[in-house]
Amino acid sequence: MxxxxxxxxxxxxxxxxxxxxxxxxxxxxxxxxxxxxxxxxxxxxxxxxxxxxxxxxxxxxxxxxxxxxxxxxxxxxxxxxxxxxxxxxxxxxxxxxxxxxxxxxxxxxxxxxxxxxxxxxxxxxxxxxxxxxxxxxxxxxxxxxxxxxxxxxxxxxxxxxxxxxxxxxxxxxxxxxxxxxxxxxxxTVTEPADAEQRALLDRYAAAMERKDIATIVELCTDDVVWEMPPFGNWYLGPEAVGQHLALRCPGKAGDLRLLPIEANGQPGLATYLRGPDGRFHAFNLQVFTITSAGISHVGTFLDVALFAKFELPESLPADHEPAT
Structure with a gap:
């Protein structure tokens, strides 16, 4: 007491x-x-x-x-x-x-x-x-x-x-x-209104779920930075980002599901990857910097222990609806 x-x-x-x-x-x-x-x-x-x-x-x-x-x-x-x-x-x-x-x-x-x-x-x-x-x-x-x-x-x-x-x-x-x-x-950039950011991220999420790399690249700025701890590699420019996604992004079209999150006062997405059991399992968290020209920075965090801090489920059912 x-x-x-x-x-x-x-x-x-x-x-x-x-x-x-x-x-x-x-x-x-x-x-x-x-x-x-x-x-x-x-x-x-x-x-x-x-x-x-x-x-x-x-x-x-x-x-x-x-x-x-x-x-x-x-x-x-x-x-x-x-x-x-x-x-x-x-x-x-x-x-x-x-x-x-x-x-x-x-x-x-x-x-x-x-x-x-x-x-x-x-x-x-x-x-x-x-x-x-x-x-x-x-x-x-x-x-x-x-x-x-x-x-x-x-x-x-x-x-x-x-x-x-x-x-x-x-x-x-x-x-x-x-x-x-x-x-x-x-x-120090000025970001577009929240509604514009959400519309852009909706397009991004749908493109990721379709594995539509061309659209993802189109949504990025000319000087976009993509980084993904714990990997030390990071990429500069839409061409490098597109090549990375083509070479390293796991799964095929339909194997990802994304949920919106908010982190550090910025918009973000939680990514789930389909597993052998058909369910979608926690894969990474992405936090975005968005300018009037598009996505200028993607911080991709592969520590799935962070999902609990965001009160996100460890997995999604196999029939979870895609963003599209």
Whole structure:
């Protein structure tokens, strides 16, 4: 049974859970790790709640605890990249290289963060930006997120990170400069209206289910990027993407089923592949960047453990209707 203090803490703190999830995800690049760190944040805060003196808001206090927990968790860890962050584009004819040992960036379902309302807006959760943040050392990452996303004052950031205000300002300048060097241009594009995006993805889903590679390529921009962790290979341009799909996309027409998802404030699709039993089994998750010219980026994640985070079934029945 909860004590009155425990009950009061949960009532006061629970409304901040989604934005703290977004904060930990920006810091860590992993939905699994972010979930663990939010739990740790609430446990630490609950244990110390009777000593909370209210000198700052409860929200600020929770962010300080979460930031400290994230910085501790990041000690000695490698950053979580996307394949584009590791080297040049690949030839579609090359064998796929499974780099399962790399701690890859993961997508996060919108239901866990509510991008439309969390502090920093949905743009601050986009895959491209979170991938760029992973290039920053942990303390630079924390300072930049707290200043430029959460919009804290320099003194508040310094207090949270345990440094002077002057040091916080210096770190922020270095972090902004580094982010500008690694942040892709696609992260600043203006997207078409949601209805237009959904219509385009409906066409894409139907083409994938028909294995209509020509239509898929037609829907992509001239500089489209296709990447698919845990494979280190990635492709630049519609021709390379089309060749990859022709050579590597498994199954034949009718062997795929796709369901819409929302991740990182972006549209996406969950892909299921027909198995020997006739059912369609979890295969990958795709997250899209869409511009007025078409699909400019496809992040394809083959870790089927992510399906549970998106509350998706492990399989679909053999008679599941196609998108067409």
């Amino acid at each position: 909860l004590s009155p203090v425990s009950g009061d803490f949960l009532d006061q703190a629970d409304p901040y859970r989604r934005e703290l999830m977004a904060h930990c995800y920006r810091m860590l690049g992993s939905v699994h790790d972010a979930e663990d760190l939010v739990q740790e944040t609430y446990l630490r805060a609950w244990r110390g709640y009777d000593r909370f003196e209210g000198r700052s808001s409860l929200r600020t206090w929770l962010y300080r605890i979460a930031t400290s927990a994230c910085l501790t968790a990041l000690e000695g860890r490698s950053r979580r990249p996307m394949p584009t962050g590791l080297g040049g584009s690949s030839d579609p004819g090359d064998e796929l290289i499974d780099q399962g040992e790399v701690p890859w960036l993961e997508p996060i379902p919108d239901r866990m963060t509510d991008p439309a309302s969390v502090v920093g807006s949905r743009e601050s959760l986009r895959l491209a930006l979170v991938a760029a943040l992973q290039h920053l050392p942990p303390r630079q990452r924390a300072v930049l997120v707290l200043r430029d996303v959460i919009q804290w004052r320099a003194a508040e950031v310094a207090d949270a990170v345990g440094i002077t205000t002057a040091a916080a300002n210096s770190i922020l300048q270095r972090a902004r400069a580094q982010l500008a060097r690694v942040r892709p241009a696609e992260d």
